[in-house]
Amino acid sequence: AQSVAQPEDQVNVAEGNPLTVKCTYSVSGNPYLFWYVQYPNRGLQFLLKYITGDNLVKGSYGFEAEFNKSQTSFHLKKPSALVSDSALYFCAVSPENMFSGGYNKLIFGAGTRLAVHP
Amino acid sequence: SQTIHQWPATLVQPVGSPLSLECTVEGTSNPNLYWYRQAAGRGLQLLFYSVGIGQISSEVPQNLSASRPQDRQFILSSKKLLLSDSGFYLCAWSQTGEGANVLTFGAGSRLTVL
Numbered sequence: 001a002q003s004v005a006q007p008e009d010q011v012n013v014a015e016g017n018p019l020t021v022k023c024t025y026s027v028s029g030n031p032y033l034f035w036y037v038q039y040p041n042r043g044l045q046f047l048l049k050y051i052t053g054d055n056l057v058k059g060s061y062g063f064e065a066e067f068n069k070s071q072t073s074f075h076l077k078k079p080s081a082l083v084s085d086s087a088l089y090f091c092a093v094s095p096e097n098m099f100s101g102g103y104n105k106l107i108f109g110a111g112t113r114l115a116v117h118p
Numbered sequence: 119s120q121t122i123h124q125w126p127a128t129l130v131q132p133v134g135s136p137l138s139l140e141c142t143v144e145g146t147s148n149p150n151l152y153w154y155r156q157a158a159g160r161g162l163q164l165l166f167y168s169v170g171i172g173q174i175s176s177e178v179p180q181n182l183s184a185s186r187p188q189d190r191q192f193i194l195s196s197k198k199l200l201l202s203d204s205g206f207y208l209c210a211w212s213q214t215g216e217g218a219n220v221l222t223f224g225a226g227s228r229l230t231v232l
Contacts, residue, residue, distance in 0.1 A: 034220070043124075043208050043223030044162075090162070094219075103150050103167055103212070104219060110161040 002027045004093050006109035013081045014117050021076040021112045023091030032094040032104070033074040035065055037087045038111075044090060050074060061085070081116045088113050120145035124209045124224030131231055137182075137196040139227050141209030144190065149211040151192040152221065153184055156206040168192060169214060204231045 003026045013019045025031060032051055036044040048059025055067045065076045076089060091109040124141045131137060143149050153165045164177045166184035174184050181200050185193045192209060207227045212219040 036221075036223075041206075041226065041228070043210075043226050044221070046220045046222070049220065088160075103169060103214075106164075106221065108162045 002093075002095060002105075002107055004091055004107050004109040006089075006091055006112045008112050010113040010115060012115050012117065015083050016080050019078050019081045019085070019114065019116070021089050021091075021114060023074045023076065023109060025072050025074065025091075025093045025107075027093055027095040027107075030096040032096060033065070033067060034092040034094070034106075035059065035063070035074075035076050036090045036092060038090065039087045047076070047089075081114075083116050083118055086114055086116045120211075120222065122209065122211055122222055122224045124227055126227060127225065129227060129229045131199050131229065133201055133231055134198045137194070137199050137203070137229070139194040139207055139209075139229075141192040141194075141224055142190055143192075143211045146190070146211070146213075148189060148214055150214050150219070151186060152210040152212070153192065153194050154208040154210065154223075156208060156226075162208070166194070199229075199231045201231050204229055 005024045007022055034049045035047040037047050038044045047063050048057050048065055050057045050067045058064045063078050065074055067074050088111045090111050092106050094104045094106045121144045151168045154162045155165055156162050166174055166176055168174050168186045171186055182196050209224040210221040212221050
């Protein structure tokens with residue numbers, strides 16, 4: 001079955017330290033990979049995506065993610081965390097070969113809450 | 119630029135009452151439209167998606183329905199709400215066609231059924 005796993009419910013990091021939010025996936029074929037962020041009582045905002053090419057993708061607010069095909073992972077990273085980065089982060093995958101009914105099926109992970117402490 | 123509006127932002131309704139949540143998109147044409155539900159501040163569940171006027175696909179059987187009366191309008195409805203319908207409802211749009219289409223979400227509607 002196609003799935004996305006975010007193994008950590010919560011990640012705690014001190015401000016100024018690097019952060020990593022983990023994501024692994026299980027899909028057939030080549031995946032499109034996404035990260036979204038959700039601030040309290042708001043909709044999700046797009047951070048970055050991987051389609052093909054360079055395995056390191058840079059996105060909004062200084063975030064980046066590294067695609068690792070052999071480990072089927074797409075971990076989100078930031079070199080220096082800010083308190084304002086505290087939010088709920090979602091990894092999502094769209095299998096390349098799952099375009100049907102007019103749209104590409106998108107599978108979301110359960111989310112990881114990032115808490116950055118001053 | 120494209121914008122997405124969703125309302126009402128907050129709604130408290132009694133069990134058995136009807137529901138109507140509205141979503142409109144500006145600045146684009148023929149978008150794909152989606153309704154998601156987020157329970158307990160966590161995972162997202164796709165409820166409905168639409169690739170055109172009058173075309174609605176349901177992902178899960180439930181007490182809700184959706185309609186798309188105009189190209190950029192998407193409505194989530196219920197005739198009789200259940201307690202289990204409480205949650206945070208998110209409307210989203212994306213470009214049509216195959217590919218890594220990014221979803222743009224509305225600000226959400228928080229529904230509490232009492």
